[in-house]
Amino acid sequence: MKKICLVLSALGFSAAALAQAELPAFEDVDTNADGQISMEEAAAIEGLDFATADANQDGALDAEEYAAAQG
Numbered sequence: 001m002k003k004i005c006l007v008l009s010a011l012g013f014s015a016a017a018l019a020q021a022e023l024p025a026f027e028d029v030d031t032n033a034d035g036q037i038s039m040e041e042a043a044a045i046e047g048l049d050f051a052t053a054d055a056n057q058d059g060a061l062d063a064e065e066y067a068a069a070q071g
Helices: 002-019 063-069
Strands: none
Touching: none
16 A cells, blocks of 8 residues: 555656646747747647637747746
8 A cells, every 4th residue: 555655656746747847948849930839830749739829819928928838
C-alpha cells in the first residue's frame, strides 16, 4: 500500500510540473509577427489549450491571453 501511495504521489508531482511548464516566448510563437497567435501557430505548442486561452473567442491569442495561459 505504501508503494502505491508513493507512486501516485510521484505521478502527481510530475503532472503538476508538466502543467506549469513555461510556454515559449510570444514572439517565438507568433511566426508571422502580426501581434497575434493563430490557431495554426498555437498548434506547435504542446500542452496549450487554445480554446481556453482564447478568452475573447476571436480565434487568435494576443499577448495578454497568451501570458494568462502560462498560469
